[in-house]
Amino acid sequence: MSSAAGEDVGRGDDGSAPSSGPGLVGFEPVGVRVVSVDESVDAVAAVRVLAGRSIKALSDDECLGVFDDIELIRRSLDAFSSGVAAEIDGRGLCDLRYGSATVAWFERRHGRSRTAVAREIKTGRKLRSELDVIEAAVLRGEICFERAAFIAGKVNPRNAAALVGAQDAMLELSAAEPSWAMFTASIAALARYADADGGHDPAEPKSRASVRR
Numbered sequence: 001m002s003s004a005a006g007e008d009v010g011r012g013d014d015g016s017a018p019s020s021g022p023g024l025v026g027f028e029p030v031g032v033r034v035v036s037v038d039e040s041v042d043a044v045a046a047v048r049v050l051a052g053r054s055i056k057a058l059s060d061d062e063c064l065g066v067f068d069d070i071e072l073i074r075r076s077l078d079a080f081s082s083g084v085a086a087e088i089d090g091r092g093l094c095d096l097r098y099g100s101a102t103v104a105w106f107e108r109r110h111g112r113s114r115t116a117v118a119r120e121i122k123t124g125r126k127l128r129s130e131l132d133v134i135e136a137a138v139l140r141g142e143i144c145f146e147r148a149a150f151i152a153g154k155v156n157p158r159n160a161a162a163l164v165g166a167q168d169a170m171l172e173l174s175a176a177e178p179s180w181a182m183f184t185a186s187i188a189a190l191a192r193y194a195d196a197d198g199g200h201d202p203a204e205p206k207s208r209a210s211v212r213r
Contacts, residue, residue: 126155163194
């Protein structure tokens with residue numbers, strides 16, 4: 001069983017998750033135990049090993065390299081986490097098991113912001129149901145989750161077909177445009193252009209951004 005720093009991060013004898021797992025200490029209701037999978041247990045162990053390294057002992061190159069590695073890990077985990085959150089919400093698990101809305105339950109269990117959990121669920125649902133190419137790319141670490149979430153947030157029933165068809169182009173744009181401001185302005189402009197019946201906001205500032213492959 002995987003472990004780090006002498007601490008067992010595996011399951012109990014009955015196959016359930018430990019009673020005080022990562023981020024749950026002080027938040028988890030008494031008696032609530034869930035079953036995990038080997039891959040996630042191993043991921044927790046690996047992260048704890050990394051977190052046990054001395055940051056001060058890292059060389060300059062190692063600092064830069066480790067940060068790059070962490071970014072790739074974060075991208076994949078954030079995308080996978082949003083998918084799991086959307087699945088939990090879609091199945092109504094928190095309501096069925098605990099009589100609570102998903103966002104309220106994970107606030108109680110993890111101490112997280114309800115707004116942040118709701119955004120994660122919404123993004124996961126959009127990525128899985130409509131933006132499968134974007135979802136696959138962020139799971140592979142080819143685009144940061146913030147950019148994928150921004151794209152997902154711009155999809156609506158009126159422009160969905162156009163944006164779904166432009167997924168490869170948006171990924172190319174992301175790879176070519178390092179500026180967050182320019183990338184988001186371009187995506188917003190594309191979403192507005194594709195939304196033929198979208199509501200017009202006369203106070204909305206006009207953008208001169210253009211999208212090119």
